[in-house]
Amino acid sequence: xxxxxxxxxxxxxxxxxxxxxxxxxxxxxxxxxxxxxxxxxxxxxxxxxxxxxxxxxxxxxxxxxxxxxxxxxxxxxxxxxxxxxxxxxxxxxxxxxxxxxxxxxxxxxxxxxxxxxxxxxxxxxxxxxxxxxxxxxxxxxxxxxxxxxxxxxxxxxxxxxxxxxxxxxxxxxxxxxxxxxxxxxxxxxxxxxxxxxxxxxxxxxxxxxxxxxxxxxxxxxxxxxxxxxxxxxxxxxxxxxxxxxxxxxxxxxxxxxxxxxxxxxxxxxxx
Numbered sequence: 001x002x003x004x005x006x007x008x009x010x011x012x013x014x015x016x017x018x019x020x021x022x023x024x025x026x027x028x029x030x031x032x033x034x035x036x037x038x039x040x041x042x043x044x045x046x047x048x049x050x051x052x053x054x055x056x057x058x059x060x061x062x063x064x065x066x067x068x069x070x071x072x073x074x075x076x077x078x079x080x081x082x083x084x085x086x087x088x089x090x091x092x093x094x095x096x097x098x099x100x101x102x103x104x105x106x107x108x109x110x111x112x113x114x115x116x117x118x119x120x121x122x123x124x125x126x127x128x129x130x131x132x133x134x135x136x137x138x139x140x141x142x143x144x145x146x147x148x149x150x151x152x153x154x155x156x157x158x159x160x161x162x163x164x165x166x167x168x169x170x171x172x173x174x175x176x177x178x179x180x181x182x183x184x185x186x187x188x189x190x191x192x193x194x195x196x197x198x199x200x201x202x203x204x205x206x207x208x209x210x211x212x213x214x215x216x217x218x219x220x221x222x223x224x225x226x227x228x229x230x231x232x233x234x235x236x237x238x239x240x241x242x243x244x245x246x247x248x249x250x251x252x253x254x255x256x257x258x259x260x261x262x263x264x265x266x267x268x269x270x271x
Contacts, residue, residue, distance in 0.1 A: 004260075005258065005260075005261065006257075011246050012251055015065045015069070015246070016069060019062065021062065022063050027046075027056050028059045030059050030060055034053075038051070041233075042235065048239050051222070051225065052226075052236070060217045060222055063216075067218050067219075068244075071129055071132055072197075072202060076140060079141050082145075084145070084148050087146065087149040087151075087152065090145065091152035091156060091175075092174070117135060118132065119208070121135040122210040122211070127213060128213060129213075144187065148187070189259045192255035192258060199248055202218070206218035219244050220244075226240070
């Protein structure tokens with residue numbers, strides 16, 4: 001458990017660090033094209049080589065990390081901001097007509113694959129990073145809403161909640177003061193999982209041209225541009241592919257580690 005959490009945190013911190021550094025410094029300007037340097041293999045001047053436009057791949061990876069992390073983070077933020085209140089409200093009104101509407105709305109969104117919804121939204125409203133955030137965020141809403149409701153329902157039967165109701169506290173106040181603090185750990189774990197899925201979704205949308213648009217760097221677009229160059233310059237495709245792999249792997253390991261760390265049942269089994 002601890003090993004996975006440490007490895008996952010280390011991998012995630014590396015890419016988050018690269019994204020943060022890119023705000024202040026990158027080795028080369030990615031908007032400057034130097035065709036004479038195209039498809040250079042890794043060297044002292046270009047640690048990860050150059051692409052078909054002569055741009056430094058390390059600089060592209062740093063800027064792409066910023067794009068991917070920003071899109072995924074904002075998409076998770078949308079899911080948390082809307083999904084958690086919906087789940088708490090639904091749990092507080094279990095069995096009511098409003099509860100049914102919220103749950104059936106979740107089922108409706110889940111009936112369509114998340115990537116298909118994202119492609120549909122970006123195709124209708126235009127390809128951009130903003131629309132990619134909205135598309136990915138919409139699918140995150142029912143994920144957090146359903147998880148919140150499932151975690152909150154048993155808590156409404158607990159003695160401390162019943163005591164709060166006897167004291168005259170409203171459902172909204174009980175949800176905020178007593179229910180939400182007890183499910184925060186679950187939200188953190190699910191947030192890391194949805195964050196990794198957001199990275200994949202953003203890369204997928206950019207790969208087919210529906211995500212971040214040039215000159216904004218994106219790992220998915222780097223893969224798309226490199227698909228015809230694999231035979232002559234494999235590093236152009238391997239580097240962004242490995243970046244996506246390691247970032248998603250790190251987030252998944254961190255999510256599993258946090259789940260094991262926060263889950264009292266696992267702690268009791270280990271004892």
